[in-house]
């Protein structure tokens with residue numbers, strides 16, 4: 671049974687994340703973002719992974735500044751992200767703290783968003799508001815609604831369920847991302 675080195679496991683995790691961002695058609699782009707709500711309950715939703723910085727171990731996604739997730743992160747910035755990469759038989763669990771920036775300070779990002787995609791940041795009334803009928807909302811894209819969530823990772827847990835042998839490893843920022851094998 672061939673197992674990767676810690677260095678190879680780390681590199682594979684970042685290669686999967688890079689693949690998720692680089693390929694517009696890859697299902698890997700759609701990851702699950704977890705926050706904690708005001709009742710301390712976990713909240714999950716699909717989001718698109720937009721960018722990463724492997725050196726800094728940060729990732730970011732775009733969202734609507736008025737969304738529930740942004741309000742939740744404003745009260746508790748603990749965040750986790752889950753991704754299953756079936757071609758690699760690898761699960762990634764990435765946890766850390768979120769930082770939010772929005773509006774004109776992130777105009778550089780807004781400028782990269784095509785017009786039809788900007789609609790995602792202009793639903794009126796705001797996302798999650800009760801409406802009388804399914805169509806009782808409209809689209810008014812506005813840079814003020816545009817937010818970037820930066821995930822500053824502190825913990826990466828990788829599980830591989832390969833037939834060649836299962837393995838699991840965790841990397842902690844507080845250990846300088848040294849890495850430790852875990853029982854899978």
Ligand SMILES: Cc1cc2nc3c(=O)[nH]c(=O)nc-3n(C[C@H](O)[C@H](O)[C@H](O)COP(=O)(O)O)c2cc1C
Nearest residue numbers: 700715716717718732733734737738739740797798
């Ligand atoms: C395939 C898919 C991709 C999505 N991508 C995003 C995204 O990149 N950003 C985002 O804010 N919401 C995205 N959504 C919508 C969220 O899953 C969610 O419904 C919305 O953001 C409201 O979540 P909240 O109420 O927890 O804030 C996506 C939904 C799907 C089904």
